[in-house]
Amino acid sequence: MSAEIGETTGVVREARFTSALILTVFWVLPIALLIMSAFKTPIEFSSTSTLALPQSFHLFDNIARAWAKGMASGFVNSAIYGVVASVISVILAAMAAYGIVRLRIPQGMFWFLLIYSGTIFPFQMYLIPLFNLYLDTGLYDTRIGIIAFYVAITIPFCMFVMRGFFLTVSWQVQEAAALDGANSWQTFWRIMMPMARAPLILLILIQFTWIWNDLLFGLVLTKSESVRPIMVALAGMQGVYGASDGPSVIAATLVGSAPTLILFLALQRYFVRGLTLGMGER
Amino acid sequence: MTATLDHTAAPLIRRPAGRPLRQLVVPYLYVLPAALFVAAFLLYPMVLTAWRSLTHFDGISDPTFAGLDNFRDLFADPHFLLSLRNTVIWTVAAVIFPVTLGLVFALAFSRVRWGGFFKTVIYLPATISAAAAGILFSFVFNYDNGILNMILRGIGLSGLASRWLFDVPTNTFAMIATYTWQQTGLNMMLFLVGLQGLPPEPIEAAKIEGCTGWNLVRRIILPMLMPYVVITTLLAIVNGFKVFDLIWVMTQGGPGRASETLAVTMYREGFILFKQGYSAAIAVVISVVALAFSYFYLRSVLEQEARQ
Known part of the structure; x- marks a missing residue:
């Protein structure tokens, strides 16, 4: 059902194909050229043209230094x-959605809005008090602390999606489980969660990617090397070694970007479906 | 999408009358953990920010009530006004370039050989972080041996070779170019979803009438795609207004504070200069503007969903 546009004579088709190809090559060119630098030694990098092919193979040395x-x-x-x-967040969000939709908590709309409101405001709105709160409670610069925050900030979107899913589950399923003597906890884990496998996997993917790519909260809530997340480490490395050791910073950035890139390539179809769920917000 | 079942018509599950209390409590056990996380880590700090914006607070001594002083000071502060101007430039550019290019790519790739491959390649930058993209492009824009200057010098345009990230306002444009490189794929995907949902009949009919190429796009496809254009534009505004990571790794808002946007200014005032009350006021300004556009965005999304 794609929108076929226009006539397709051979020449026009070839012209379109060629311009699309040129456009795409142009799009990847800066990074494709930059990848060459990741193979060079720091001396080679600063003394020869960035456009020159690497004279040596130092990719692994550069990664090792980084x-x-x-x-x-x-x-x-x-x-x-x-x-x-992302796993904790998805489970808590699914439980909340189950409580709101399937167990019909009184004032369900209130609870839905309470949880969902966490995603409406820009991040700037909670940065400073959060930082102070973390200092006061000893959560600052701890792994537990940053995990707890990542759980909190990913819950609203997950709850929103899971609520949408649970609305589509037939009520006969739940009644049948109740007749079999299953309590709500058993119904949740044995019936609802297995049915929700597709949206659950999708949400874990989206949230893993978001957490991996986060810089701001890593900057604000962590400090020491043993706790800070990868993007903070990368930004710090660029600040310190960007001028003296370009190749290792470039290599580190490429390696640091690989997991989310590979996740996308491997699970492309899920991701594109995810876009339509949240229309790409955050 | 599967049709939503009308669960209101389904009979309620009745529990034996002996356990009313338990039945009353159980739903809360499911909802409260998530609600507590959100309340403690997001809602509570938000309320505090709103309150702090009305105080003078350095993060150490007790805050003192200041009324609207912070907001008045903001609009007399040249750093803030410059930052506001940069933010407007960013927001406008974030709409013009990534959205327009996203639309062009979506139209171009929806009917071409290797279309799937092209789409994937253009989308790839959106899968890496803004911080990583910023780091990579700060090498591309390097003065001495950055790829851009190398190419310019190589083709005899060395006069155009610039200190891309250190000159004002060139550095903002260089960062917007990076942002465009990263965001276009996302917008393209949203438009492709829209194109796929278009009914084929009007397009077929127009083709039979002899309407082709650019005319077909302009007269038939774009009008039908309009809801998606609105949604994507509003989303681009909200996201463009909040850009932080990219600027932080490329210029840190520099040189001096010349390329700061509101998100960067807020971070600097709060975490480097420790003017927390002042910083909270900037956060409130960002939130009010972002919320206004988010409202229109959500309304458009819901309208679009209702239409399907």
Whole structure:
């Protein structure tokens, strides 16, 4: 059902194809050229043209140097934060949606809006008190602290999507479970969650990507190398070594971008469906 | 989308009358954990920000009530006014370039050989973080050996080679170019979703009438796509208004404070200069503007959903 546009004579078709190809090549050109720099030694990088092909193969040396400069912990931290926080968030959000839609909590609309309101305001609106709160409670610069925040900030969107899903589940399913003597907890885990596998996986993907790519909250809520997430580590590395060791910063950025890029390529179809769910907001 | 079942018509599940209290409590056990997380980490700090914006507060000594002083000071502060101007430039550019290009790419790729491949490539920048994109492009824009200046010098245009990230206002344009590189794919995908949902009949009919190419796009397709143009534009405004990561890694708002936007100014005032009350006031300004556009955005999305 795609919108076929216009006549398709051979010449026009070829012209379209060629211009699309040129456009796409132009789009990736800056980064494609930059990748060459990730193979060079720092001396080669600063003494030869960036457009010159690498004379040596130092990609792994560059990555190893970046790893020694704090990328290793950033990578591991963000992997932990992304997996743990998105899984907890999706479970809590699904429970809330289940409570609102399927168990019909009194004033369901109030609870829906209360949770959803967390996503309406721009991040700037809670940065400073959050920072103070974290200092006061000892959550500042701890893994538990940043995971708790990532859980909180990803809950509203997940709850919104899960609510939409639970509205479509047939009520006969729930009645049948009740007749079989299942309590609400069993119904939730054995019947609802398995049915919701597709949206659950999609949400974990979206939220993992968001957490991995976050810079702002990592900057505000963490400080030490052993806690800070990958984007903070990258930004810090660029600030310190950007001028003296370009190749390792470029290599580190490429490696740091790989997980979300690979996730997208592997699970493209899910992602495109996700866009229509939230229309791309955050 | 599967049709929503009319659950209001379904009979209520009745529990044995012996356990009314438990039945009353159970739903709360499911909803409260999520609600508590949101209330403690998001809503409570939000209320505090609103309150702090009315105080003088350095983060250490007790805040003192200041009424609307912070807001009055803002509009007399040259840093804030410059930042506001930059933010307006960013917002306008964030609509013009990524949205227009996204629409052009969506139209161009929806009917071309290798279309799926082209779409994927253009979307790839949107999968990496704004921080990573900013770092990569600060190398592209480097004066001495950045790719852009190298190419300019190579084709005999060395006069155009610039200190892209250090000159004002060139640095804002360089960052907007990076932003465009990153965001266009997202907008393109939204337009492709819209194009896929268009009914084929009017387009077929127009083609039979001899309406083709640009005429077909302008007269038939664009008008039908209009709801998506509105939604994508509003979303671009909201996102463009809040840009932080990209600027932070590319210029940190510099040189001096010349390329700051409101999000960067707010961060600098709050976390580097420790003027927390003042910073909270900037946060309130950002929120009011973003909320206004979010409202129109949500309304358009809901209208569009109701139409389908």
